Every structure is written in C-alpha cells, then in structure tokens.
Amino acid sequence: MDITFEKVDYTYQANSPFEHKALDSMSFHLPTGSVTAIVGHTGSGKSTLIQHLNGLIRPTNGKVRIGDYVLEPKKKPKHAKALREKVGIVFQYPEHQLFEETVEKDIAFGPRNFGVPEQEIQKRVAESAQAVGLRADLLKRSPFELSGGQMRRVAIAGILAVRPRVLVLDEPTAGLDPRGQKEIMDMFYRIHQEQQLTTILVTHSMEDALAYADQVLVLDKGKKYMEGTPVEVFSQRQALQQVQLDVPEMFQFLLKASDRFGKPVAYQGQDVERLAEQLAALAGDPNE
Amino acid sequence: MNNLLIVGQYVPTNSIVHRMDPRVKMLIIFFYVIFIFFANNVISYSLFTLFALGSTILTKVPWRFIVKGLTPVWFLIVFTFILHLFVTREGSVLFNLFGLQIYSGALEQGAVISLRFFLLILLTSLLTLTTTPIEITDAVESLLGPLRRFKFPVHELALMMSISLRFIPTLLQETEKISNAQASRGVDFRTGPFRERVRAVIPLLVPLFVSAFKRAEELAMAMEARGYRGGEGRTKLRELRVVKRDVAALVCFIVIAAAALITRDYS
Numbered sequence: 001m002d003i004t005f006e007k008v009d010y011t012y013q014a015n016s017p018f019e020h021k022a023l024d025s026m027s028f029h030l031p032t033g034s035v036t037a038i039v040g041h042t043g044s045g046k047s048t049l050i051q052h053l054n055g056l057i058r059p060t061n062g063k064v065r066i067g068d069y070v071l072e073p074k075k076k077p078k079h080a081k082a083l084r085e086k087v088g089i090v091f092q093y094p095e096h097q098l099f100e101e102t103v104e105k106d107i108a109f110g111p112r113n114f115g116v117p118e119q120e121i122q123k124r125v126a127e128s129a130q131a132v133g134l135r136a137d138l139l140k141r142s143p144f145e146l147s148g149g150q151m152r153r154v155a156i157a158g159i160l161a162v163r164p165r166v167l168v169l170d171e172p173t174a175g176l177d178p179r180g181q182k183e184i185m186d187m188f189y190r191i192h193q194e195q196q197l198t199t200i201l202v203t204h205s206m207e208d209a210l211a212y213a214d215q216v217l218v219l220d221k222g223k224k225y226m227e228g229t230p231v232e233v234f235s236q237r238q239a240l241q242q243v244q245l246d247v248p249e250m251f252q253f254l255l256k257a258s259d260r261f262g263k264p265v266a267y268q269g270q271d272v273e274r275l276a277e278q279l280a281a282l283a284g285d286p287n288e
Numbered sequence: 289m290n291n292l293l294i295v296g297q298y299v300p301t302n303s304i305v306h307r308m309d310p311r312v313k314m315l316i317i318f319f320y321v322i323f324i325f326f327a328n329n330v331i332s333y334s335l336f337t338l339f340a341l342g343s344t345i346l347t348k349v350p351w352r353f354i355v356k357g358l359t360p361v362w363f364l365i366v367f368t369f370i371l372h373l374f375v376t377r378e379g380s381v382l383f384n385l386f387g388l389q390i391y392s393g394a395l396e397q398g399a400v401i402s403l404r405f406f407l408l409i410l411l412t413s414l415l416t417l418t419t420t421p422i423e424i425t426d427a428v429e430s431l432l433g434p435l436r437r438f439k440f441p442v443h444e445l446a447l448m449m450s451i452s453l454r455f456i457p458t459l460l461q462e463t464e465k466i467s468n469a470q471a472s473r474g475v476d477f478r479t480g481p482f483r484e485r486v487r488a489v490i491p492l493l494v495p496l497f498v499s500a501f502k503r504a505e506e507l508a509m510a511m512e513a514r515g516y517r518g519g520e521g522r523t524k525l526r527e528l529r530v531v532k533r534d535v536a537a538l539v540c541f542i543v544i545a546a547a548a549l550i551t552r553d554y555s
Contacts, residue, residue: 015352056468081474089472097469099494109491113474144498158473 001067003030008062022048024222037209040219054087088164094155128157206248303348310427332548372398421453443519
C-alpha cells in the first residue's frame with residue numbers, strides 16, 4: 001500500500017498553554033514494497049507520525065493517504081478498524097502490551113479482534129510463532145515467564161498474526177543485546193521480503209537505516225529535514241550533525257580513510273572485506 | 289483524555305500566586321471552604337466571589353483554559369441547579385413548567401448552591417494550577433508537623449503523597465501507550481455494546497498493573513541505593529518561608545472573610 005502525507009500538521013492540546021506543534025507541513029510518499037527508515041532526534045515528531053499511519057490520530061491540517069484510506073481533519077474515518085488490520089504497528093517495547101494467560105492466546109488476540117475465523121487463527125498463531133522463531137512448546141506458557149527477548153518475539157508475533165500489509169516498527173531493537181538486535185532486524189527484513197510488505201522503520205541506529213532501508217526520512221522539530229536514499233542522506237555529514245545525528249560507522253570510517261590516503265573512497269554498498277581489499281590496493285605494497 | 293480535567297494540572301505562569309508559600313495558599317483555601325458556608329446574602333456572596341475571581345486573575349492562567357478545564361464540573365453545577373428547581377418548594381409560585389410549579393425560593397436556592405459549588409471548585413483548582421506537587425507535599429508535611437508528637441507518621445504520609453502524585457502523569461502516559469498498542473491490535477474502547485467495552489479494559493489493566501509493580505520495585509531499589517532512611521535528620525533543599533506577599537494575601541483574605549461574616553444575615 002502506498003503511503004502519502006500531504007502537508008500534514010498535527011498540534012497537541014490546541015488552544016491551551018500546552019499547545020505544541022508536533023508535525024509541521026509534512027509531505028512525503030512511500031511506495032509499496034519499500035523499506036523506509038525514519039530518523040530524528042527525540043521530539044522530532046517520529047511517534048506522532050506513526051500514530052497517523054493506522055488512524056490512532058488524525059491530522060490537524062492536511063491529508064494522509066494509506067492505500068485507499070484517507071485520513072482528514074475533523075472527519076471520523078469510517079473504516080478505522082479495517083485500516084488497523086492492514087497496518088500493523090510494533091510499538092516501542094511491544095512486550096509491555098502482553099496480558100493474556102498464555103503466549104498462544106496473546107498472539108491470537110489481534111486476529112480474534114478483527115474477526116478472523118477460529119480455525120484460521122490457529123493456523124496463523126503457529127505460522128507467526130514460527131516466523132519470529134518461538135519454539136512450539138512455549139505457546140502454552142505464560143508470556144510473563146519468558147525472557148525479555150522472547151517476550152518481544154511474542155508481541156511481534158501477535159502483530160504479524162493479523163497479517164498486515166504495512167508494518168511499522170518503532171525502535172524494534174531498543175533494549176536488546178547486540179546479537180538480539182541483529183537477529184530481530186534480520187527477521188523483520190526476511191518477513192518484509194517474504195510477505196512483500198511496506199515497512200517503516202523508526203530507529204536511532206544509522207547502521208540499521210543504512211543496512212535495510214531503501215529510503216531515509218530525516219525529521220527535525222516536526223519538519224521534514226532530509227529525504228533520499230541512505231547513501232544520499234549519509235553523504236551529508238554536516239547537515240546531519242546540525243540535527244544531532246551521526247552518520248553510520250562505515251561512512252565515518254570512509255571519511256577518515258579518504259583523508260588518510262588523500263583520495264576519495266566512496267561507499268558503494270561494499271562490505272568490510274571488500275573495503276579492506278580496496279584500501280589495500282590504495283595503500284599499495286608496503287615493501288615498495 | 290487528560291486535557292479535559294484540569295484538577296491536578298500545573299500551569300507554570302510564574303505569577304504572584306505561584307510564588308506564594310504553599311502553606312499559606314492551603315490555609316486560605318481551607319478556611320475559604322469553611323467560611324463560604326456562612327455566606328447567606330448578596331453582600332457576603334459577592335465578597336467571596338470577588339475573592340475567588342480576583343485570585344484567578346492574579347494567577348495569570350488563561351480564562352479559556354480554566355473554563356474548558358471545568359467542563360466535567362459544569363455538568364454537576366447545572367444538575368444541582370435543575371434539581372433544586374424541581375425539588376425546593378419555598379416562596380411563591382413563579383410559573384408552571386410542564387405541569388411542575390417552579391417556586392421563587394427554588395430559583396434562589398438553586399442559584400446560590402450552584403454559585404457556592406462553582407466557587408469552591410474554582411478556588412481549590414487554583415491550588416493545583418499554581419502549586420507544584422512537590423510544594424503541596426512540602427506544605428502538607430509542614431502543616432501536619434505538630435502531629436509528630438503523637439507518633440503520627442507525617443513524613444511517610446508526605447512521601448506516599450508525593451510518590452503517588454509524581455506517578456499520575458507517568459501512569460497516564462503509560463495508559464495512553466498501552467491503549468494505542470491494543471487499539472492497533474483491534475481493540476475498540478469507544479463503540480460496541482457495554483459488555484464488550486468493559487471486557488476491552490482487561491488488555492489495558494493487566495499490562496498497566498504489571499508495569500506499575502515493576503516501577504514500584506525499581507523505585508524502592510533506587511531509593512535504597514541512594515541511602516534513603518526515612519525522614520529522620522533529613523534536610524530540605526527548598527525551605528518554605530512566609531514573606532511579605534504571603535502576609536498580604538493572608539490579610540486580604542482575613543479582611544474579606546471578616547467583612548462577609550459581619551455583613552451576613554443573623555436573623
């Protein structure tokens with residue numbers, strides 16, 4: 001599903017001393033099947049933006065289009081529930097939303113709310129548990145007995161079981177150890193490709209944005225600050241530093257390497273080994 | 289949800305009322321609430337109204353905000369008025385309304401009770417609008433101080449109060465987060481039959497309790513780690529001090545309250 005924002009404003013607590021404009025004339029387009037990373041400093045409007053994606057809030061001004069659904073100010077969306085079935089949001093620390101007695105019931109909660117037939121639910125629970133790498137014997141356990149990483153997988157399975165077409169991830173790796181982070185991100189990328197989803201990734205990790213995103217959206221104070229492919233965006237180190245963001249380690253290293261060898265070393269999606277060969281060639285034979 | 293009710297919300301405008309000693313504010317409000325029940329004629333009511341409105345202006349909190357914030361209370365005030373209109377049978381019959389006789393005494397009583405109700409709520413909400421929760425607990429601790437002689441756990445009470453006040457916004461935020469998450473999983477909190485809506489609260493309450501308990505445990509641990517041992521020998525960063533403006537406010541209140549008590553009908 002294509003997602004389009006047209007000059008979207010969102011103001012919290014309008015007409016009060018606490019009035020706060022969280023989104024300011026935000027416009028962008030996310031094509032079907034793409035992975036978009038949204039980056040920005042705390043308070044840049046990321047959370048407000050994703051709440052628009054399944055109609056939890058409506059724009060104060062402007063228009064949001066998600067596939068055929070349109071969100072407009074002051075107009076209650078007629079098919080809010082249908083939209084929520086299509087757009088799955090994995091909120092920050094999703095394990096905080098677990099409440100059922102067993103893992104199985106918790107995963108089934110979403111599909112049941114959307115009126116999926118009972119037989120189909122059983123199938124989906126098994127499938128999504130497998131997709132997130134939960135062992136079948138955990139299904140009968142209480143979610144509160146599991147480890148933090150496993151709880152997160154349960155929560156994610158609960159969202160996948162609804163079979164959304166758009167997957168929104170709000171810092172899905174926060175609070176996980178480095179290995180868990182990589183596992184979760186690889187898992188999402190695999191699911192994205194297998195189910196041909198449109199994925200939106202809100203993240204603080206520039207490395208993840210570089211590794212997984214087709215396009216990057218940089219927000220600052222509720223405004224769109226930059227937009228482009230990861231390479232385009234991360235080539236502008238100074239502009240990013242203006243909004244307290246850093247470029248990925250790879251880019252930092254390339255800048256230093258370029259300095260050292262007096263020749264520009266460009267990023268072309270090379271991995272660490274390829275880069276090492278490239279640099280070795282640049283440096284020449286040390287015995288010469 | 290939370291912008292409907294202003295009770296408990298602090299609006300920082302740094303007015304003279306904000307800078308007052310919280311103990312003085314609390315004392316004034318305490319006695320105001322008692323004395324307003326002695327008012328029984330136009331003059332005494334006007335004096336109390338004057339005091340409440342004057343204080344509100346001095347806080348510099350926008351009127352629009354206060355009026356909007358009292359929304360849930362308006363309903364009660366109007367309800368009280370209507371109830372009096374139909375129930376009280378004093379004075380002369382003014383007119384007939386759908387077969388019900390409306391008495392002049394009812395109109396008068398309804399208006400007076402509603403006004404009293406409005407003033408009470410207005411002035412008490414000014415306390416939380418202009419005083420931070422920390423100041424309020426400090427004031428409570430200080431005002432209850434004398435009870436310590438009777439082994440009353442004043443410090444513990446004040447601490448409990450400040451912790452609960454401190455966690456109200458946190459819990460509200462948490463509630464919003466979880467309700468957003470569950471709404472995204474297809475829970476409908478707003479529509480549907482009543483039974484369904486009550487059931488929809490379970491996915492909200494369970495995670496909320498889990499996180500509240502976790503928070504309590506973490507807080508206890510953090511306090512322990514920083515050497516908290518109760519109130520004994522504990523000093524304050526901000527000492528409460530009564531200064532000129534507090535005396536002025538107190539005098540102002542005493543004059544108005546005394547004038548009201550003198551001018552009320554004693555017959």
